[in-house]
Amino acid sequence: MKDNKLLAEYLGLYKEIVEDHKLPDSFPRRLFTNEGNEWQPNSDWNQLMMVVEKIEKTVRKVRIEEDECMIFIPHEKVCTTKNSGSKIMSVYDACMQVIKYGKL
Secondary structure, eight states: OHHHHHHHHHHTOGGGOOTTSBOOTTSOGGGOOSGGGBOOTTTOHHHHHHHHHHHHHHHSEEEEETTEEEEEOTTSOOEEEEOSSSHHHHHHHHHHHHHHTTOO
16 A cells, blocks of 8 residues: 555565565564454554654644544644544544654
8 A cells, every 4th residue: 555655665664564564583572463454554553553652742732532533734734634534534634634744
């Protein structure tokens, strides 16, 4: 998935991912709960939270409530997603909006 690669780049992990989207054996397995140990932050909370935590360090405030995710960007509008089909997809979509549109 193209967006998953973008998130890997944002975290500085892109060079670690090999052609078949698998991570090398040396990568900490505690980050992966999905089968196959693939990089899938669109469906794995542990991986997605790595992205959220980096955004929090950059912009300081991410709020997740029910099926809505709000990312507060200084001197900008609030980036918010709601009703993306699930809570994880709302968070994923908000992270993608912020990263894709260069707001960090």
